[in-house]
Amino acid sequence: xxxxxxxxxxxxxxxxxxxxxxxxxxxxxxxxxxxxxxxxxxxxxxxxxxxxxxxxxxxxxxxxxxxxxxxxxxxxxxxxxxxxxxxxxxxxxxxxxxxxxxxxxxxxxxxxxxxxxxxxxxxxxxxxxxxxxxxxxxxxxxxxxxxxxxxxxxxxxxxxxxxxxxxxxxxxxxxxxxxxxxxxxxxxxxxxxxxxxxxxxxxxxxxxxxxxxxxxxxxxxxxxxxxxxxxxxxxxxxxxxxxxxxxxxxxxxxxxxxxxxxxxxxxxxxxxxxxxxxxxxxxxxxxxxxxxxxxxxxxxxxxxxxxxxxxxxxxxxxxxxxxxxxxxxxxxxxxxxxxxxxxxxxxxxxxxxxxxxxxxxxxxxxxxxxxxxxxxxxxxxxxxxxxxxxxxxxxxxxxxxxxxxxxxxxxxxxxxxxxxx
Amino acid sequence: xxxxxxxxxxxxxxxxxxxxxxxxxxxxxxxxxxxxxxxxxxxxxxxxxxxxxxxxxxxxxxxxxxxxxxxxxxxxxxxxxxxxxxxxxxxxxxxxxxxxxxxxxxxxxxxxxxxxxxxxxxxxxxxxxxxxxxxxxxxxxxxxxxxxxxxxxxxxxxxxxxxxxxxxxxxxxxxxxxxxxxxxxxxxxxxxxxxxxxxxxxxxxxxxxxxxxxxxxxxxxxxxxxxxxxxxxxxxxxxxxxxxxxxxxxxxxxxxxxxxxxxxxxxxxxxxxxxxxxxxxxxxxxxxxxxxxxxxxxxxxxxxxxxxxxxxxxxxxxxxxxxxxxxxxxxxxxxxxxxxxxxxxxxxxxxxxxxxxxxxxxxxxxxxxxxxxxxxxxxxxxxxxxxxxxxxxxxxxxxxxxxxxxxxxxxxxxxxxxxxxxxxxxxxxxxxxxxxxxxxxxxxxxxxxxxxxxxxxxx
Numbered sequence: 001x002x003x004x005x006x007x008x009x010x011x012x013x014x015x016x017x018x019x020x021x022x023x024x025x026x027x028x029x030x031x032x033x034x035x036x037x038x039x040x041x042x043x044x045x046x047x048x049x050x051x052x053x054x055x056x057x058x059x060x061x062x063x064x065x066x067x068x069x070x071x072x073x074x075x076x077x078x079x080x081x082x083x084x085x086x087x088x089x090x091x092x093x094x095x096x097x098x099x100x101x102x103x104x105x106x107x108x109x110x111x112x113x114x115x116x117x118x119x120x121x122x123x124x125x126x127x128x129x130x131x132x133x134x135x136x137x138x139x140x141x142x143x144x145x146x147x148x149x150x151x152x153x154x155x156x157x158x159x160x161x162x163x164x165x166x167x168x169x170x171x172x173x174x175x176x177x178x179x180x181x182x183x184x185x186x187x188x189x190x191x192x193x194x195x196x197x198x199x200x201x202x203x204x205x206x207x208x209x210x211x212x213x214x215x216x217x218x219x220x221x222x223x224x225x226x227x228x229x230x231x232x233x234x235x236x237x238x239x240x241x242x243x244x245x246x247x248x249x250x251x252x253x254x255x256x257x258x259x260x261x262x263x264x265x266x267x268x269x270x271x272x273x274x275x276x277x278x279x280x281x282x283x284x285x286x287x288x289x290x291x292x293x294x295x296x297x298x299x300x301x302x303x304x305x306x307x308x309x310x311x312x313x314x315x316x317x318x319x320x321x322x323x324x325x326x327x328x329x330x331x332x333x334x335x336x337x338x339x340x341x342x343x344x345x346x347x348x349x350x351x352x353x354x355x356x357x358x359x360x361x362x363x364x365x366x367x368x369x370x371x372x373x374x375x376x377x378x379x380x381x382x383x384x385x386x387x388x389x390x391x392x393x394x395x396x397x398x399x400x401x402x403x404x405x406x407x408x409x410x411x412x413x414x415x416x417x418x419x420x421x
Numbered sequence: 422x423x424x425x426x427x428x429x430x431x432x433x434x435x436x437x438x439x440x441x442x443x444x445x446x447x448x449x450x451x452x453x454x455x456x457x458x459x460x461x462x463x464x465x466x467x468x469x470x471x472x473x474x475x476x477x478x479x480x481x482x483x484x485x486x487x488x489x490x491x492x493x494x495x496x497x498x499x500x501x502x503x504x505x506x507x508x509x510x511x512x513x514x515x516x517x518x519x520x521x522x523x524x525x526x527x528x529x530x531x532x533x534x535x536x537x538x539x540x541x542x543x544x545x546x547x548x549x550x551x552x553x554x555x556x557x558x559x560x561x562x563x564x565x566x567x568x569x570x571x572x573x574x575x576x577x578x579x580x581x582x583x584x585x586x587x588x589x590x591x592x593x594x595x596x597x598x599x600x601x602x603x604x605x606x607x608x609x610x611x612x613x614x615x616x617x618x619x620x621x622x623x624x625x626x627x628x629x630x631x632x633x634x635x636x637x638x639x640x641x642x643x644x645x646x647x648x649x650x651x652x653x654x655x656x657x658x659x660x661x662x663x664x665x666x667x668x669x670x671x672x673x674x675x676x677x678x679x680x681x682x683x684x685x686x687x688x689x690x691x692x693x694x695x696x697x698x699x700x701x702x703x704x705x706x707x708x709x710x711x712x713x714x715x716x717x718x719x720x721x722x723x724x725x726x727x728x729x730x731x732x733x734x735x736x737x738x739x740x741x742x743x744x745x746x747x748x749x750x751x752x753x754x755x756x757x758x759x760x761x762x763x764x765x766x767x768x769x770x771x772x773x774x775x776x777x778x779x780x781x782x783x784x785x786x787x788x789x790x791x792x793x794x795x796x797x798x799x800x801x802x803x804x805x806x807x808x809x810x811x812x813x814x815x816x817x818x819x820x821x822x823x824x825x826x827x828x829x830x831x832x833x834x835x836x837x838x839x840x841x842x843x844x845x846x847x848x849x850x851x852x853x854x855x856x857x858x859x860x861x862x863x864x865x866x867x868x869x870x871x872x873x874x875x876x877x878x879x880x
C-alpha cells in the first residue's frame with residue numbers, strides 16, 4: 001500500500017471559510033470590508049454560489065441587491081462581490097479534516113492533491129441537504145428516478161437534462177412548489193403532489209400554484225410502495241381513510257425536510273445539537289471550539305438565501321471582533337433548551353455579557369397557538385404570543401436570558417398558564 | 422469442438438470466482454450473465470463479512486469452501502489491491518438462554534478448526550466496545566472474522582479471468598439450449614453460444630436453469646429476503662468489532678458491523694418470499710432493524726441513516742450448498758449458495774474445478790498469471806482523493822473523484838448500469854444519496870447505459 005502523500009503547505013490566513021454559498025460569501029465579503037487581512041473561501045464545487053446556483057427561478061437578492069434575481073444570477077453577483085472585496089476563492093477544494101490543536105489547520109484536497117491551510121479563525125458555512133428517500137425509510141424498489149429537489153435542480157439548471165417526465169412530488173414545503181417550476185423548465189409534468197400531513201406545510205395561498213398547473217394534491221398520503229425496474233413505474237400511497245391508491249409515474253421527488261450538512265462539523269469533533277442537527281453555537285456563532293464559527297443553513301433547517309446571507313454578514317462581524325480580542329469569553333454560557341412543543345432553538349447557548357445575534361430562532365414541532373415562554377427553574381423570564389406552524393420561522397428575543405445561573409427552557413404554553421412576566 | 426470449454430451461467434460472486442479459477446487453470450471460459458453488469462442479482466446485497474466458518478456445519482462442503490475461500494482471499498488480496506478490515510467478531514449473548522448456547526457455539530468453532538476463539542465477560546465486552554449496550558451478558562470472540570469490500574473482489578476476479586481469455590457477455594439471459602453428447606448449444610438473449618461443459622451459477626435462477634436445460638430441477642430456490650440499513654460514517658467510531666447474535670436454525674440473525682467504506686451496517690432480515698425479482702425495502706422492517714441496532718449501540722440513535730437496501734438470498738429447501746455434477750450431461754450445478762458465498766466463492770471455485778477434473782477434463786494451467794488490481798474504495802486505505810491529478814471530487818459524501826469515475830467508465834470491464842458504477846466507485850452511495858452528484862453523474866454517463874439516469878435519453 002502506498003503511503004498518503006505529504007500535503008503541500010498553503011500558508012496561514014486570518015479566516016478560512018468553508019462553503020461558498022450565500023452565508024460563506026457574505027461572511028467573506030464582510031470580513032474584508034471590516035479590514036481583515038486574508039480571507040479564503042474554499043468550495044468543493046467548481047463554481048461558487050451554493051444552492052442558488054441551481055435555483056433557476058426568482059426571487060433572490062431583494063435584501064442583498066435590492067432587486068429580484070434568479071438564483072444563478074444571484075450566485076454570480078455574490079461571488080463577484082466577494083472577489084471585488086479581496087476575498088480569495090478556492091474552488092473544487094474539499095476540506096477533509098481540521099486539526100484543532102494549538103492552531104487550526106485544515107487539510108484539503110483539490111486537483112493538485114492534498115494541501116493544508118492554517119487559519120486563525122474558521123467559519124463553517126456548509127449549508128443543508130434534503131432528507132433522502134433512504135432516510136425516510138420509504139418502502140419499495142430502489143429504481144432510477146428517485147431523487148431530491150437539489151438533484152432535480154442540478155439536472156435542470158446545470159446539466160440541462162430531465163431526470164424524469166411524470167414525477168410524483170413528495171412534500172409541500174416551499175421547495176416543493178419551486179420544484180414544480182423546475183419541472184416545467186425541463187418539460188416534466190408532475191402527476192401528483194403528496195403530503196403526509198392533513199394540510200400543506202406552506203401557507204395555503206401558495207397551493208394555488210399546483211392548482212394552476214393542474215397538479216392534484218393528496219393530503220394525509222403515505223408512500224407504501226415504489227415500484228419499477230430499472231426506472232420508477234408507479235407509487236402506491238395510503239391515504240387517511242386507509243385505502244391504497246396507485247399513481248403511475250416515472251419518478252419520485254422527495255422535497256424538503258432539510259438537514260444541516262454537518263458531517264464536517266461532526267468529523268472534527270464539534271458538538272452537534274440533536275435538535276437542529278447542526279453545530280451548537282452561542283450568540284456570536286461560536287461552536288464548541290470558540291475559534292470555529294458557523295453560519296447559514298448549517299445552523300438549522302432551513303432558511304432563505306437572504307436570511308443566510310444576513311447571518312453570514314453578522315457572524316463575520318463577530319469574527320472580526322474576535323480577531324481584535326473584543327468578543328466576551330465563551331465560557332460560562334447559559335444553555336438555551338427547547339421545551340414543550342419546540343423542535344429546536346438556535347443559538348443553543350448565550351455567553352455572558354449580551355451582544356451578538358439578538359434573537360433566538362425556533363421551530364415548533366406541531367402547529368401551536370398560545371405563548372412561547374422562557375423559564376429558568378420554573379420562573380418565567382420572557383414570553384411572546386405564538387401562532388405557528390412547523391417549518392415556519394419563529395423568533396424570540398434573546399436579551400436578558402443569559403443573566404443568571406442555570407439553563408433557560410423555552411416552551412409552548414397555553415395562554416392561561418403564563419404567569420409572572 | 423465447442424468454442425468454449427466451459428460456459429458459466431451467472432456473474433454473481435460464485436460465477437466471477439468460477440470464471441477466474443477456470444481461466445487460471447487454462448480453460449477457455451465463457452461467462453453468461455442475464456443482467457447488465459456483474460453482481461446484478463443476489464450478490465449485490467450482503468453483509469460483506471469474511472467468515473472463518475466457526476459456526477458452519479462441521480464437516481460440510483460449505484465449511485471447507487469457506488475456509489479455503491478465506492485463505493485464498495488473504496493470499497491474493499494484496500496483489501489485487503483488495504482491502505481487509507480486521508475487526509474480529511463477537512457472538513453476543515443478550516439473555517441467559519443465549520448465554521447457555523455459547524458453549525455449543527464455542528465447541529463448534531473448535532471442531533471447525535477455529536481455535537483462537539475465546540469467551541469475553543460482560544466487563545471485557547465493555548472494555549472492548551464501550552458503546553455497546555450494557556445488556557451484553559457474555560460473548561464469544563472470533564478474532565478471525567473480518568470485513569471486506571463486497572464488490573471489488575469480484576471485479577478483480579473477472580478482470581483476471583478476462584486477462585486470461587475469458588469471454589464475458591452481459592444481458593445474455595439463457596433462454597434454452599441442447600446437449601449433443603459432446604457439448605452444449607445455448608440460446609441466449611445475445612445469440613447462440615457453444616461450450617463443452619456448463620457450470621450453473623445462476624443463483625436465484627439456478628433451479629430454473631436446470632429445468633430449462635435439463636428438463637427438471639434437482640432443487641428448488643426459495644428466495645429469502647434480507648433488508649439492511651447503513652448508518653452514516655459518524656457511526657464508525659462507535660463500534661469496532663462485528664456484533665453477531667446467537668444464531669438460530671434458519672439464519673445467522675441481525676448483524677451489526679462496520680463496513681470497509683467507513684459506515685456501520687445493520688441487517689439482514691430473513692423473509693421468505695416467492696418473488697425472485699423484487700427485493701423491496703419495507704418501512705416497518707427497517708424501523709425494526711434500526712431499533713435493534715440502537716438497542717445494541719444506543720448512541721446510534723443520534724446518527725443518520727445513509728442508505729437502505731435489500732437483497733434475495735438464493736436459499737433452497739435444504740440448508741446446505743447444492744453442488745452436484747452430471748458427468749453424462751457435461752453439467753455442474755452450484756446452487757443454494759447463501760450469504761456465506763461471499764467468503765466461500767474462491768473455495769467453491771476450486772472445489773468445483775476439482776469436480777470438473779473428476780469428469781475427466783484437463784487443461785494446461787496458466788504458468789504466470791497476470792494480477793490486475795482494482796481501485797481501493799476502503800476508507801482505511803489510501804484513496805484517490807489524496808493523490809494529485811484527480812480532477813475534482815464528484816461525489817462529496819464518498820469523496821469519489823472525477824478520475825475514479827472516468828477510469829471506471831473507461832476500464833476493461835466498464836459498468837453496464839448505474840448500479841455497476843456505484844459498486845465500482847461508490848459514487849452516489851453516501852449520505853446525500855445523489856443530492857449533490859446525481860445530475861453530474863447523469864451527464865458523465867450519458868450514452869453509456871441502456872437504463873440512463875436522465876429521462877431525456879430514455880425518451
